[in-house]
Amino acid sequence: MMPLFDTANGHTFLRGFAFVFDNFGFLAHKALDQLALSGAALGIGAAVALPLGIALGHLHRGSTVAIGASILGRALPSILLIAVFLTVLGIGFVNNMVALAVLATGPMLTNAYDGVDGIDRDVTDAARGMGMSRLQILTRVELPLALPLLFTGVRIAAVTVVATAPIAAIAGGGGLGDVIVNQASYRLEGVLGACYCVMVLSAGVWILLLALQRAVTPIPLRSRRVPDAPQSRKELP
Amino acid sequence: MIASGPVIPNFGHGSSCVTGDHLFCWDWVRQHWGDTLEPHLVQHVELTVISVAIGFALAFGLALLSHRARALDQPIAVAAGLVYTIPSLVAFQILIAFSGLSTTTVVIPLVGYSLVILYPNITAGLRSAPPEVLEAAQGMGLTRRQMLLRIELPLALPAIIGGLRVAVVSTVAIATVAALVGDRGLGYPIFLAIGLPTPFKTEIYSAGILVVALALALDLVLVGLRRTLVRWAR
Numbered sequence: 298m299m300p301l302f303d304t305a306n307g308h309t310f311l312r313g314f315a316f317v318f319d320n321f322g323f324l325a326h327k328a329l330d331q332l333a334l335s336g337a338a339l340g341i342g343a344a345v346a347l348p349l350g351i352a353l354g355h356l357h358r359g360s361t362v363a364i365g366a367s368i369l370g371r372a373l374p375s376i377l378l379i380a381v382f383l384t385v386l387g388i389g390f391v392n393n394m395v396a397l398a399v400l401a402t403g404p405m406l407t408n409a410y411d412g413v414d415g416i417d418r419d420v421t422d423a424a425r426g427m428g429m430s431r432l433q434i435l436t437r438v439e440l441p442l443a444l445p446l447l448f449t450g451v452r453i454a455a456v457t458v459v460a461t462a463p464i465a466a467i468a469g470g471g472g473l474g475d476v477i478v479n480q481a482s483y484r485l486e487g488v489l490g491a492c493y494c495v496m497v498l499s500a501g502v503w504i505l506l507l508a509l510q511r512a513v514t515p516i517p518l519r520s521r522r523v524p525d526a527p528q529s530r531k532e533l534p
Numbered sequence: 535m536i537a538s539g540p541v542i543p544n545f546g547h548g549s550s551c552v553t554g555d556h557l558f559c560w561d562w563v564r565q566h567w568g569d570t571l572e573p574h575l576v577q578h579v580e581l582t583v584i585s586v587a588i589g590f591a592l593a594f595g596l597a598l599l600s601h602r603a604r605a606l607d608q609p610i611a612v613a614a615g616l617v618y619t620i621p622s623l624v625a626f627q628i629l630i631a632f633s634g635l636s637t638t639t640v641v642i643p644l645v646g647y648s649l650v651i652l653y654p655n656i657t658a659g660l661r662s663a664p665p666e667v668l669e670a671a672q673g674m675g676l677t678r679r680q681m682l683l684r685i686e687l688p689l690a691l692p693a694i695i696g697g698l699r700v701a702v703v704s705t706v707a708i709a710t711v712a713a714l715v716g717d718r719g720l721g722y723p724i725f726l727a728i729g730l731p732t733p734f735k736t737e738i739y740s741a742g743i744l745v746v747a748l749a750l751a752l753d754l755v756l757v758g759l760r761r762t763l764v765r766w767a768r
Contacts, residue, residue: 368750371700371749372745374721375707375711377741380727380742384738461621463623467725495623495624
């Protein structure tokens with residue numbers, strides 16, 4: 298059996314950092330490509346998942362859709378999605394964007410549904426009693442109350458997409474993944490350097506969105522602990 | 535890197551369906567069940583079970599610790615959240631620099647992700663015992679340890695199993711990326727099929743169906759476990 302920590306390779310680990318400093322412009326360019334792909338995928342996913350989740354939650358219907366989306370979203374491996382869309386759409390940006398968008402819909406749909414559906418019925422009843430229309434209830438009561446969970450869904454989806462985007466390089470995705478899967482050209486230190494950049498990128502997106510989430514959460518709701526990524530839905534039935 | 539190695543035995547000489555890369559070729563699946571699909575399925579199950587088991591043991595230990603010392607909970611939760619942002623591809627690549635193309639390299643990240651999923655669920659479960667129940671237990675003279683074993687743990691079971699379900703399903707999905715580290719799990723045939731000049735559809739679809747079916751099957755096993763263990767909640 299080989300030793301757990303191989304010192305000869307351990308140096309490569311540090312040389313990865315040197316690669317980042319030496320090729321900062323190149324990596325930044327790749328990172329921007331990756332962010333563009335992730336942003337496009339997240340945008341498409343959000344455009345489908347958020348209205349659907351909010352509508353279903355508002356009507357208190359379709360919990361099977363929301364739960365199914367959360368289970369399927371976790372069960373579908375990113376590589377499989379990319380591979381399947383590769384056979385349908387061919388190699389390139391569109392294939393990866395669609396695969397990542399599908400990946401992003403799961404958490405956003407589930408959390409949007411949970412956020413709106415989980416609002417205390419007494420609150421919406423009180424709003425109705427005050428003479429609010431359905432649209433007013435949705436925009437003035439339900440959406441602000443659901444905002445923290447909605448945002449949690451977006452945050453999880455964003456980190457998932459940014460973290461998965463390098464895998465898309467296998468199917469011509471571009472971005473930092475190009476470097477990661479091309480050890481022949483960039484050697485192990487280049488691969489590691491790109492890996493560090495991806496880590497910083499996804500952790501950065503997570504922290505940024507966490508801060509943004511706090512900023513957009515209505516002040517009276519802020520004291521609650523922000524629900525976090527790995528937590529399961531209340532409890533899967 | 536991925537496309538290198540002996541790719542051709544999977545593809546090339548076969549029925550007209552295989553050489554023409556039609557939508558789905560049952561004859562390929564029948565022919566290669568024994569040498570491609572089944573061994574990788576078995577590997578996939580092994581990787582998942584080993585990783586979730588180790589992850590569960592660690593998460594359980596940490597949860598018990600932070601259950602005793604509440605101050606530890608917030609730092610552990612934040613650290614766990616950050617671990618979750620490390621992309622699987624990156625975790626595998628960085629560990630290759632240390633532990634090479636070994637099973638250790640594959641199992642460490644999978645343990646990490648399941649740990650991170652399980653920890654919040656176990657802590658939330660341990661905390662879900664209603665205060666009046668705990669007071670009653672205290673009034674009956676139960677020690678701290680007895681309260682944990684007889685009250686808090688049984689009441690935490692639904693949340694723990696809920697967390698296990700998410701961890702198992704996620705680990706099955708993430709384990710496909712482990713194929714980057716070498717010939718391990720159902721991701722490998724998918725990688726090979728992508729690496730071909732034209733992606734071989736049947737191999738992608740059949741391996742993909744197996745991954746998703748495996749995730750759902752393991753999920754069902756845990757639902758069954760919950761049914762037998764948590765009788766009072768029905």
